[in-house]
Amino acid sequence: MASSTIASPSASFIPTKELGRSAFSPASSPFSVPKCRKSISKKIVSVMAPQQSERKPAATGSVKTAMTMTEKILARASEKTHLSPGENVWVDVDILMTHDVCGPGSIGIFKKEFGQNAKVWDREKIVIIPDHYIFTNDERANRNVDILRDFCAEQNIKYFYDIQDRGNFKANPDYKGVCHIALAQEGHCRPGEVLLGTDSHTCTAGAFGQFATGIGNTDAGFVMGAGKLLLKVPPTLRFVMDGEMPDYILAKDLILQIIGEISVAGATYKSMEFVGSTVESLNMEERMTLCNMVVEAGGKNGVVPADSTTFKYLEDKTSLPYEPVYSDQQARFLSEYRFDISKLEPIVAKPHSPDNRALARECKDVKIDRVYIGSCTGGKTEDFMAAAKLFVASGYKKVKVPTFLVPATQKVWMDVYSLPVPGSGGKTCSQIFEEVGCDTPASPSCGACLGGPKDTYARMNEPKLRPLLQVCVSTTNRNFPGRMGHKEGEIYLASPYTAAASALTGYVTDPRDFLQ
Amino acid sequence: MAVSYSSSLSTFSAAAAAAAFSETKPSIGPASSQAVRFPSISSARPFIVPFTSNSPVVRNQRASFVAPRAAAESPSSTTTSPTSFHGLCYVVGDNIDTDQIIPAEYLTLVPSNPAEYEKLGSYALIGLPASYEKRFIEPNETKTKYSIVIGGENFGCGSSREHAPVALGAAGVAAVVAQSYARIFFRNSVATGEVYPLESEVRVCEECRTGDVITIELGESRLINHTTGKEYKLQPIGDAGPVIEAGGIFAYARKTGMIPQSA
Numbered sequence: 001m002a003s004s005t006i007a008s009p010s011a012s013f014i015p016t017k018e019l020g021r022s023a024f025s026p027a028s029s030p031f032s033v034p035k036c037r038k039s040i041s042k043k044i045v046s047v048m049a050p051q052q053s054e055r056k057p058a059a060t061g062s063v064k065t066a067m068t069m070t071e072k073i074l075a076r077a078s079e080k081t082h083l084s085p086g087e088n089v090w091v092d093v094d095i096l097m098t099h100d101v102c103g104p105g106s107i108g109i110f111k112k113e114f115g116q117n118a119k120v121w122d123r124e125k126i127v128i129i130p131d132h133y134i135f136t137n138d139e140r141a142n143r144n145v146d147i148l149r150d151f152c153a154e155q156n157i158k159y160f161y162d163i164q165d166r167g168n169f170k171a172n173p174d175y176k177g178v179c180h181i182a183l184a185q186e187g188h189c190r191p192g193e194v195l196l197g198t199d200s201h202t203c204t205a206g207a208f209g210q211f212a213t214g215i216g217n218t219d220a221g222f223v224m225g226a227g228k229l230l231l232k233v234p235p236t237l238r239f240v241m242d243g244e245m246p247d248y249i250l251a252k253d254l255i256l257q258i259i260g261e262i263s264v265a266g267a268t269y270k271s272m273e274f275v276g277s278t279v280e281s282l283n284m285e286e287r288m289t290l291c292n293m294v295v296e297a298g299g300k301n302g303v304v305p306a307d308s309t310t311f312k313y314l315e316d317k318t319s320l321p322y323e324p325v326y327s328d329q330q331a332r333f334l335s336e337y338r339f340d341i342s343k344l345e346p347i348v349a350k351p352h353s354p355d356n357r358a359l360a361r362e363c364k365d366v367k368i369d370r371v372y373i374g375s376c377t378g379g380k381t382e383d384f385m386a387a388a389k390l391f392v393a394s395g396y397k398k399v400k401v402p403t404f405l406v407p408a409t410q411k412v413w414m415d416v417y418s419l420p421v422p423g424s425g426g427k428t429c430s431q432i433f434e435e436v437g438c439d440t441p442a443s444p445s446c447g448a449c450l451g452g453p454k455d456t457y458a459r460m461n462e463p464k465l466r467p468l469l470q471v472c473v474s475t476t477n478r479n480f481p482g483r484m485g486h487k488e489g490e491i492y493l494a495s496p497y498t499a500a501a502s503a504l505t506g507y508v509t510d511p512r513d514f515l516q
Numbered sequence: 517m518a519v520s521y522s523s524s525l526s527t528f529s530a531a532a533a534a535a536a537f538s539e540t541k542p543s544i545g546p547a548s549s550q551a552v553r554f555p556s557i558s559s560a561r562p563f564i565v566p567f568t569s570n571s572p573v574v575r576n577q578r579a580s581f582v583a584p585r586a587a588a589e590s591p592s593s594t595t596t597s598p599t600s601f602h603g604l605c606y607v608v609g610d611n612i613d614t615d616q617i618i619p620a621e622y623l624t625l626v627p628s629n630p631a632e633y634e635k636l637g638s639y640a641l642i643g644l645p646a647s648y649e650k651r652f653i654e655p656n657e658t659k660t661k662y663s664i665v666i667g668g669e670n671f672g673c674g675s676s677r678e679h680a681p682v683a684l685g686a687a688g689v690a691a692v693v694a695q696s697y698a699r700i701f702f703r704n705s706v707a708t709g710e711v712y713p714l715e716s717e718v719r720v721c722e723e724c725r726t727g728d729v730i731t732i733e734l735g736e737s738r739l740i741n742h743t744t745g746k747e748y749k750l751q752p753i754g755d756a757g758p759v760i761e762a763g764g765i766f767a768y769a770r771k772t773g774m775i776p777q778s779a
Contacts, residue, residue, distance in 0.1 A: 090774065101623045105678060108628025113766050133624060140624035147626075200676040200700060216678035216704035217627065222765055226775045230765060264611055265670040269699050298673065298698055353611060450620040450675075478674060480613040482643045483620075 066330035068236040070271040073211040085235035094193035100130040102198035104147040109221030121227030127159040129179040138453035169443040177409035177444030180204040180376040187317030191306035191324035207287035209306035235334040236271040241278040243342035251286035252495035256347040260357025268298030285382040296354040349493035363508035369469040371503040374406030375449035378475020381415040388429040390500040394514040400506035403438040404458035406447035449476040460485035473502040603663030613674035616643035637686025667694035672701025685710025715751040
């Protein structure tokens with residue numbers, strides 16, 4: 001079961017779907033990679049300059065045991081010395097996460113299959129985080145949080161970030177907010193581990209050098225009882241990003257660029273590994289943004305190798321031991337893409353697909369009527385800091401459209417209200433946001449990223465009927481029809497810089513208009 | 517979902533054919549009390565459950581967590597699988613994401629709750645834009661008359677919500693035939709047993725029109741469009757075989773000693 005060698009240097013900047021496929025599917029193997037037939041331009045883009053590969057020819061013998069990060073993590077978790085892509089293995093799960101939308105269904109399956117009186121495999125390895133439909137009067141949504149609470153009490157689940165007082169999120173000492181950010185902030189993400197969650201953006205945790213992916217209720221019910229899951233080892237696509245990150249570029253631009261390049265199915269059933277000097281320069285929250293949208297390319301999981309940045313972040317968050325793993329020098333990747341980030345320009349994804357890539361400056365005539373800054377993708381402390389920095393750089397111009405701010409977690413909310421923003425003379429994000437006329441930062445949750453019940457704050461509820469435009473620039477992760485509410489709503493996915501700049505003009509705006 | 521029972525590949529009983537076109541599901545034989553379910557697998561390939569023309573054919577009912585059906589289980593029925601699907605098709609395009617299959621506002625419905633399961637079905641594909649003139653479910657109906665959904669690339673992309681294949685199955689879909697799938701949707705489809713996620717070799721979504729009469733012969737990996745008279749090859753089963761043959765991930769795990777026998 002061989003995976004291909006990395007792309008030859010001359011082809012390293014060309015999407016190598018064909019190369020990968022033919023090399024990856026030997027006739028004898030029943031496994032073949034699903035084909036993505038979307039045609040992709042082979043035009044050389046300036047950010048993807050061809051580079052010579054530095055890899056030496058593989059030495060015989062050592063190549064056979066060489067593995068990528070993802071393969072190594074799964075090998076260790078399945079107690080195998082070596083794994084190749086395509087193998088189905090039983091993997092021990094270190095952390096299982098679920099929330100209010102999928103938790104009740106998973107619990108239902110667990111009880112049905114393992115028995116009404118069954119106990120979960122490990123009360124300390126399940127983390128239950130209500131975050132999706134919290135600040136709503138929807139009775140079923142509220143009931144779903146009650147279901148979680150009853151289960152946690154019955155099973156004596158150690159980590160349950162409960163909320164009971166919906167009128168005042170601060171009155172709930174345990175409540176955190178958005179699950180993927182809470183997992184990181186509460187120290188549940190560790191290099192080398194396997195983390196599964198009933199949410200597609202569980203891949204966010206790959207930023208910590210672990211295997212993290214989203215699963216459905218049935219799989220989660222299984223893990224609750226068994227503590228393991230049958231997984232197929234994915235081949236890895238490698239994304240090498242080098243070059244100094246320009247002042248106006250954020251990790252969101254990087255991942256939108258990649259998704260635009262390989263399409264929404266370009267990484268289906270594959271692992272996406274992010275390496276290079278640019279990646280090394282990113283802080284943890286930026287790495288999380290990068291891995292967060294792996295699923296938007298169809299990816300199974302994303303990984304960033306753990307380094308001093310990772311270890312520093314984890315210092316005060318977890319006391320459990322962990323052992324990072326790294327791709328072998330001789331590891332084989334399905335394809336490799338190289339980027340020169342110094343040449344990248346701010347990117348947006350136009351309606352209605354995350355791969356509908358365009359330069360922000362190409363969309364400057366698109367009139368908008370709202371901006372949304374929030375979600376696991378773009379509602380972290382660093383994301384709000386970025387937006388605030390742009391408002392400062394603009395000279396505190398007032399926003400021209402309603403600008404909704406939804407911090408991902410309680411911690412983020414507190415940071416927004418307490419951390420000084422560089423260059424502002426000691427002002428906090430919240431003060432800057434107030435000064436430029438943004439909405440008051442809302443209670444932390446997933447909010448309108450996925451629409452939610454009709455009374456969700458900032459939900460796009462109206463049809464496109466003049467004078468309502470229903471065009472939103474958002475720091476979230478998906479813009480398929482109806483994603484934030486009404487089917488006719490148009491969502492431009494963007495970085496916090498681009499979102500803030502657009503709020504100031506009332507049009508989709510390149511942040512360089514204010515940052516340079 | 518409209519399913520026809522057949523002990524040979526080419527004949528359908530009149531009753532089954534009539535049932536296939538009716539708007540309500542035909543009454544379906546009870547599932548095995550062994551809780552035969554489809555596995556949560558990460559194979560990219562769709563599965564075809566092997567059968568012989570002499571074996572009794574009983575529709576392998578969906579997951580036993582749906583309580584009303586579980587109550588009707590017969591202890592002696594065998595765990596064989598359908599040989600074919602027959603019904604009207606509903607055609608959609610590429611990248612049909614989970615928000616279009618089941619919009620987020622309906623996710624408060626818990627799939628393992630029987631009443632809410634049915635309600636989920638009534639909202640299947642309600643998120644499709646207005647450009648789809650023929651609605652998947654008529655305004656006053658709760659089930660669909662289209663038992664086969666034909667899609668393009670990357671069907672089911674987006675969220676990990678299991679509500680997506682559940683809504684389709686609860687609405688009456690027996691099988692989806694797409695050019696390719698997003699992995700979590702595919703995995704969930706198989707895990708829940710709600711819909712058979714079949715993969716075509718060509719762009720069947722451009723060859724068929726909503727309302728065409730379709731037969732899918734699982735054993736032969738064939739899709740027949742009776743309205744146009746054309747036939748298409750489907751992708752054969754892949755690595756999923758052993759787990760499916762065991763009866764799903766829970767059954768497979770018990771069989772191989774991974775988890776203890778059920779209580």
